[in-house]
Each structure stands twice: as structure tokens, then as C-alpha cells.
Amino acid sequence: MPRPEIVDLFAGPGGLDVAARDLGYEVTGIEFDQDACDTRTAAGLLTLQGDVRDFGPHKFPNATVLAGGPPCQTFTVAGSGAGRRALDEVIEFVKRMARGEDVRSQLAVLDDERTGLVLEPLRWALEAMRDGRPYEAIILEQVPAVLPVWEEYAKVLSANGYWVAKPKVLHTEQFGVPQTRRRAILVARLNRIVELPSPTHRMYRKGVPRDHGDPRLAPWVPMSAVLDRPAPFEVISNYGTGGDPKSRGRRSSDEPAFTVTGKVSRNRVVGRDGAELPRFSEAEAGILQTFPAGYPWSGRAIAQQIGNAIPPLLGRAVLTAALGTAEDYATGGES
Structure with missing residues (x-):
């Protein structure tokens, strides 16, 4: 039996894909940046270089899982802030897309074109539905400021037969990452219950020793x-x-x-x-x-590649909770 396939939008240097490969999945990442593509090639990750906006589900007819981490620069605290200012507009675009409107020509009203990229996973999901081959699972991540967008996504996906775990901001140190970092996560399964991963490690708090906290959880990693x-x-x-x-x-x-x-x-x-x-x-x-x-x-810009990536250890936790291993997923035995 062929391995289950994932298409990863805005795949970067491979944070999610490294985790997926370790779990046995076949992953193709779409990435525009040449430097990130160079890293992916060196790491042996399947890559289609190009703009996500130029492609759609028909390019990947065997993919049953859609994943993605749209560019975060306009939503981050350190970034321009254009995305945070445009949240209401972005959410309105989500609603219009759910009604069947093609809004791509109207995204020019946004101050920074990168902000509109957060809508691309929804376009892919809706196109797959219209083609009669909806994705069995959808996994998305972004910075915390995008949580309201994922919450609006959840409404659209729920109305189309998906079970969506309530989108939430996860703390990476609670999954064994030796770094405090927060990511807004959305996971959805078609007609199947799905949950976000449960923490395996304690949350870091300044001045609180590692051995304090829930004894059922491992200490955070220094x-x-x-x-x-x-x-x-x-x-x-x-x-x-x-x-x-x-x-x-x-x-x-x-x-x-x-x-x-x-x-x-x-x-x-x-x-x-x-x-x-x-x-x-x-x-x-x-x-x-x-x-x-x-x-x-x-x-080039290796530090930027690293900084933009999802930590593979967090990616593994999310994928395992949403899909299980590739073997589990293929046999329908994942929890």
C-alpha cells in the first residue's frame, strides 16, 4: 500500500515535513523561497518551488492531508503589524470565500500582500471540496495573532462535514522543545473526531523551578x-x-x-x-x-529560515494527535 500523502503549503525549510517523514508520511512541500528550497533539497525533502497561489489541489490528486504555515511576518509582534490591523478584513474574506466567492482579485485592498496568504489553505480546502475530493485532514499553524482567523476557518470547515478541534495557542516547551514559542494550531478531520495534542511537559514560568508543577508531566527542557x-x-x-x-x-x-x-x-x-x-x-x-x-x-538567510520554521518536535506532536503514524492512518487505526 502506498504511503499516505501530505501536501504542505509554505513549507519553509521543512519543520513539519521532517516530523511527517519520521512518522512515515510522503510529503511534498510547496515553497517559494530559493534558500529554503536549497535546504529542503539538501535534506532530501520533496519540493515544488513556486507560489502557492499558482497551484491547487488538482496538482496533487493523491494527497489526502493538507497542511500549511502561511508567512507570519505581517502578524508577528516583530513584524509590520499589517496583518494584525487587517484581521477584520481577513475574517470577512473567509466568510465570503465560504459563500463561494473568489476574492483573490480583491486582496489588493490589504496593506501587505503577504497578509492575504493566510487565506490560501482555505482556498485549497474549498477547491478540493468542489472537486469532490475533500481532504481527509487539515493541519494549520501560525503565530498567535492568527487565532481568530483559524476560529473562522473552523466554522467554515465544521459546516462542511469536518470535525475541528477548537483552535488553540500551544506552548512549544510543553512538548519538549527547549524554547518558549507559541503557535496557533488548527486541526480538522472529515467526519471523524480529532483533538489537539495534550502537553507532555510543564509550562515554563520565570522563577518557577523545573521540578514544580504537574507531576504527570515531564519538566521543561533547558x-x-x-x-x-x-x-x-x-x-x-x-x-x-x-x-x-x-x-x-x-x-x-x-x-x-x-x-x-x-x-x-x-x-x-x-x-x-x-x-x-x-x-x-x-x-x-x-x-x-x-x-x-x-x-x-x-x-542564504539561514537564521531567517530557522526562525520561520515550526519546531519539528511540535509538528510531530500535532501530526500524531491529528493523524497517528502513516501506518495507523492508512489502516484507520489512529486514535
Whole structure:
């Protein structure tokens, strides 16, 4: 029996695809960025380079699972904010698409064209329904600001026969990622109950020891557990501060990393005595994102590739909860 197939929109360097491949799925990622495509090629991931807007479900007739993580730059705290300002407009577009309208020619009203890309997974899902071959499962992720869009998606999918787990913001450290990062997740199954993954690790809280919290959950994972550095260190982060030096956060190597972004190299790393140490390398940033050690990062803008990716460990948790392994999924035995 052939392996179940996933088509992954805006696939980036392969965060979700690495997890899917480990679970036995055949995955083809669509990615526009040349650098991310170079990385994917080096990693042996099936890739169609191009603009998601130029393709549709008919290009992948054997895919039964739709996944995607649309570009987040206009929705992030560190980004332009155009997406957050346009949320009401985006939600109205979702409603119009659900009524059968083709809104693509009208997306020019948005301040940043990237904002409209968050609508592409819905276009694919609706086209597949109209073609009489709806996806059996849909898995989407984005930054927390997109949660209201996923909630509107959920209404549309529910009205078309999908069981949709209530979209929710998941904390990556609760799934063993040595980094605090939040992602808004949507999972849906056609005519089948589906749930989001349950945390396996405790939530990180500043000043709360690892061994405190729900004893049924594992402690969160610190940077020191995954990085090969000879001595304890502190990270001084500028993320989310607006450049205000007084707002810079500090975390020790015995805590999870701050959210890894494309600007990770701006974070200072110092010893306990305050001496400057080498800043995180691209390889270390990838490890903090839970990519395999030695992942073949290629092309340029590697830090940006890493920062834009979903951590494979979180991707694995979401895929397992939504689909099970490929063998389970193919036999209908997943929970």
C-alpha cells in the first residue's frame, strides 16, 4: 500500500515535513523561497518551488492531508503589524470565500500582500471540496495573532462535514522543545473526531523551578540539555523589546531559550562572570528549534529560515494527535 500523502503549503525549510517523514508520511512541500528550497533539497525533502497561489489541489490528486504555515511576518509582534490591523478584513474574506466567492482579485485592498496568504489553505480546502475530493485532514499553524482567523476557518470547515478541534495557542516547551514559542494550531478531520495534542511537559514560568508543577508531566527542557557548551551561560535577548535596552530579558542555560527568530544572532551570550561568549551559531539555533543536529542548512538567510520554521518536535506532536503514524492512518487505526 502506498504511503499516505501530505501536501504542505509554505513549507519553509521543512519543520513539519521532517516530523511527517519520521512518522512515515510522503510529503511534498510547496515553497517559494530559493534558500529554503536549497535546504529542503539538501535534506532530501520533496519540493515544488513556486507560489502557492499558482497551484491547487488538482496538482496533487493523491494527497489526502493538507497542511500549511502561511508567512507570519505581517502578524508577528516583530513584524509590520499589517496583518494584525487587517484581521477584520481577513475574517470577512473567509466568510465570503465560504459563500463561494473568489476574492483573490480583491486582496489588493490589504496593506501587505503577504497578509492575504493566510487565506490560501482555505482556498485549497474549498477547491478540493468542489472537486469532490475533500481532504481527509487539515493541519494549520501560525503565530498567535492568527487565532481568530483559524476560529473562522473552523466554522467554515465544521459546516462542511469536518470535525475541528477548537483552535488553540500551544506552548512549544510543553512538548519538549527547549524554547518558549507559541503557535496557533488548527486541526480538522472529515467526519471523524480529532483533538489537539495534550502537553507532555510543564509550562515554563520565570522563577518557577523545573521540578514544580504537574507531576504527570515531564519538566521543561533547558538549553543546557541540547547545546554542547562547556560552561553555564546567560542569553540576553532583544526580542519583543522594541530596541529598549531596559526591556531586554535574560535567561540562563538552565532555562528554555527565548523564541528563536531570524534575528537570533543579535542575542548576546555571556558567562556567569559577564564575559562575552560566542553567540548562537546557525547550527545551535536549529537545534533549539529541534531540527536534527547536522541538518543541512543551505542557501542564504539561514537564521531567517530557522526562525520561520515550526519546531519539528511540535509538528510531530500535532501530526500524531491529528493523524497517528502513516501506518495507523492508512489502516484507520489512529486514535
